[in-house]
Amino acid sequence: MKKVIIALVLILSVFIVGGIYIYQSANASYAQAEQETVAFLKERTDLKDVDEFYWYNSEATIFTVKGSNESAEEKYYLVKTDGGTVIMFDAADMVTEQEARRKTNEARSPKRILNAKIGLMEETPIWEVTYKNEHDRLGYYIIDLKTGEWIRSVDNI
Incomplete structure (x- = not known):
């Protein structure tokens, strides 16, 4: 033993x-x-x-x-x-990370937010929030870093 x-x-x-x-x-x-x-x-x-x-x-x-x-x-x-x-x-x-996550929750109702990161899209500073939807598919919610306005969403990847 x-x-x-x-x-x-x-x-x-x-x-x-x-x-x-x-x-x-x-x-x-x-x-x-x-x-x-x-x-x-x-x-x-x-x-x-x-x-x-x-x-x-x-x-x-x-x-x-x-x-x-x-x-x-x-x-x-x-x-x-x-x-x-x-x-x-x-x-x-600028829009804070917490605000970007809150806006993503309100707009997409994700199952889980994975991360948020700052980048540039055609010279526009953005927050890219990555999440999993209710079907465990990957999604991106992209908002303007300065205004907080929605730019683009990509769902069901």
Whole structure:
């Protein structure tokens, strides 16, 4: 009986260590992108403290950092990966992530919201909210970051 328990503990340990390794490997590129984007922005802008990081892929890849500057003003810093162009917005003038999620709930009544991220659609800053509908199908609800107005929905993917 003792050998069975030891064998089970060893097998369980291997699964736990393997799971941790897989998780870290999967998140390595995200962590690296965040680290490099923050360093890039601290060199070129007034970014001081970081609150959130968003990775958006569509027409182009956009990395966004929500943070504060030396004057403690909350800002969004959008970085276009093709060329390194930085676009800044005052967070106080933009729709919050919570508001974007609330608007998605009201408009689409999703089963579950998966995430929300900031990006650019034809040079318009947007919130892209990803959700699962009542049939467990993927959907996107896209609103204007500045006005909160609906731009586009994609359902049943």
